[in-house]
Amino acid sequence: MGSPLPFGETLRAELGAPQHARGLESSPRSRVWRIELDGRAAVLKQLVEGPGAEERYGREVAALRIAARAASPVVPALLGTDPEERVLVLEHVEEGRPAADWIVGYAAALARLHATADPGDTGALPRWQGPTEADVTSFLTLAATLGAPVPPGVRGELEALVHRLAHAPVNALLHGDPCPGNDLHTTDGIRFIDFEQASLGNGLMELAYLRIGFPTCWCVTAAAEPLLDRATTAYRTAWHTATGTELDARGLTDACAGWLIRGDALVQRAHRGSTDHLARIPEQDWTWGTTTARGRLVHRLRVVAELTTDHPELGALSTLATDLRHRMLTRWPRLSPVPSQRP
Numbered sequence: 001m002g003s004p005l006p007f008g009e010t011l012r013a014e015l016g017a018p019q020h021a022r023g024l025e026s027s028p029r030s031r032v033w034r035i036e037l038d039g040r041a042a043v044l045k046q047l048v049e050g051p052g053a054e055e056r057y058g059r060e061v062a063a064l065r066i067a068a069r070a071a072s073p074v075v076p077a078l079l080g081t082d083p084e085e086r087v088l089v090l091e092h093v094e095e096g097r098p099a100a101d102w103i104v105g106y107a108a109a110l111a112r113l114h115a116t117a118d119p120g121d122t123g124a125l126p127r128w129q130g131p132t133e134a135d136v137t138s139f140l141t142l143a144a145t146l147g148a149p150v151p152p153g154v155r156g157e158l159e160a161l162v163h164r165l166a167h168a169p170v171n172a173l174l175h176g177d178p179c180p181g182n183d184l185h186t187t188d189g190i191r192f193i194d195f196e197q198a199s200l201g202n203g204l205m206e207l208a209y210l211r212i213g214f215p216t217c218w219c220v221t222a223a224a225e226p227l228l229d230r231a232t233t234a235y236r237t238a239w240h241t242a243t244g245t246e247l248d249a250r251g252l253t254d255a256c257a258g259w260l261i262r263g264d265a266l267v268q269r270a271h272r273g274s275t276d277h278l279a280r281i282p283e284q285d286w287t288w289g290t291t292t293a294r295g296r297l298v299h300r301l302r303v304v305a306e307l308t309t310d311h312p313e314l315g316a317l318s319t320l321a322t323d324l325r326h327r328m329l330t331r332w333p334r335l336s337p338v339p340s341q342r343p
Contacts, residue, residue, distance in 0.1 A: 005033065006046045006085045015080050015089060018044065029056065029196065034092065041092035042079060047196070048086075056196035057086040059176075062124045063198035064088070066173050067116050071242070074113040075191055076184075093191050095184045098342065103210050103223055106183055107231035108238040109190035114172035114203035115242035121173070121200060128174055128201025130165035131262050138278040139261040145282050146331065148324040154316040158261065161314065165202075165258045168251065171243075172203035177269075179209075179217030180342050197269075204247065207235050208255035211307075213299045213338055215265035218289025220296055220338045253307045257314060260300045260321070266293040291338045294328060299338045301325035 007018050018035040021044070026032040033044045047057045061083075067075040077091040099105070136158040140150055175182070176197025184191045197216075210231055213220040223231070236247055259265050263277035268288060271277075277293070280286075285294045301321045308318035329335060 005035075005044070006031075006082070006087050007035075007044065008082055008085060008087075011080050011082055011087070011089060015042075018042075027194075029053070037079075037089075043076070043090040043092050045088045045090065046086055053086060057083070057088075059125060059198045060195040061088065063173060063175075063195035064090075066121055066124065067113055067192075067195075069116045070112050072112070072189060073191060074109050074116070074189070075195075076193065090193075093184050093186055096186060098180075098183075098185045101227060101230070102185065102342070103227060103231040104234050105185075105190055107207065107210065107235040109183075109192070110175075110178060110206060111203065111235040111238035112242055113175065113192055114206070115239055117171065117173040117200055122170075125173075125198055125200050127170055128199040128205060130168075130205075131162055131258050133159060133162060135261045135263065136162060138263055138276050142278045142281055143320060143324050146324060146327050148320060148327050151316040151319050154320050157314050157316050158257075161254060161257055161317075164254055165205075168202040168204075168254075170200050170202070172201060174199045174201045174203065174206055177216050178206050179214055180219040180221075202251065202255070203235075203239065204251040204255045205258070207232070208252060208259060211252075211303050212256045212259045213296055213303070215259040215262070215296075215300075216269070218268075219342055220290050220299065221342050222299060222338045222340055224340065250313075253304075253311065253314065256300070256307055257304050257317060260297075260304045266296055285332075290343065291336070294332060295335055295338055298325055298328050298335055301328070 005018060005021050015037050018037060020036045021033045024032040024034055029048060031046045031048060035042050035044050047053045061081055064075055064078045076093050078088060079091060080089040136155065140155060143150055175192055175195060176199055178192060182192060182194045184193060211228055239247060264272040266277045281294060285292045301324055305318050305321035305325060308314040311318060
């Protein structure tokens with residue numbers, strides 16, 4: 001017999017009795033059911049007991065409430081909560097198959113999501129945390145281990161990058177894991193789900209996912225440049241429409257470079273913060289989702305090398321990224337490009 005549905009008296013008084021409960025696939029950190037309330041489909045989600053469960057629940061609830069401000073929906077409506085049981089009741093959204101050019105609509109929806117934050121949200125969610133000087137050291141140590149000469153000035157460039165990212169505008173609601181599978185493609189637009197890692201920060205850190213290869217996700221893809229340009233334009237247009245402000249063009253390059261040097265962007269969430277994952281690369285490769293750790297890194301090196309060509313603040317990094325990618329492909333010639341299509 002399964003465990004009882006976590007739908008207590010407070011929720012029953014507010015929403016009525018749930019019917020026709022059916023378990024849905026979810027991460028190990030949560031339990032999810034499809035239910036009916038007064039004949040209408042809804043989703044019941046409970047964050048399971050474990051380290052950080054209370055924080056993840058608080059982040060998700062806060063993010064959903066902030067995102068509900070969007071002029072057109074970008075998240076399912078939050079119908080009810082039970083903090084004692086870490087339970088959320090959400091609108092059920094019928095999901096369709098993403099279009100071939102899905103990243104364009106995704107980018108526009110992501111901008112609308114990001115734009116729902118306002119200055120009064122300070123403290124409602126933690127501030128996004130970027131790379132550190134330890135990441136800089138790990139990245140440069142990997143380059144030296146693989147025989148790539150470290151150009152003079154590159155450490156200074158990377159330390160300045162870390163500083164810029166740490167002091168970037170905090171003006172956006174960040175999803176925290178805006179990956180394929182956490183975006184529901186519906187007949188009236190894209191809705192994002194699973195905000196357990198939400199934070200406040202610079203939206204360009206998540207727009208960068210499209211170019212750098214979804215650094216917190218199992219599903220790494222590499223879209224063609226014309227499609228990436230369309231998606232970037234869609235994001236900038238939607239952001240300007242929602243906020244009346246323009247984005248700093250240099251910020252996207254900084255965001256991609258920041259993801260490149262983070263070893264934790266090579267592993268699943270459960271393994272982050274546990275060891276120096278860049279240090280594992282010379283002796284070990286591992287598969288996560290659509291590619292391997294080395295495959296992810298080679299892709300990111302190409303992206304950053306191209307974006308930083310003739311860059312006034314990251315020129316030495318461009319040289320190093322080009323050389324390190326070449327050495328990796330020479331050392332491991334069977335590395336495959338990341339896929340161009342999402343599964």
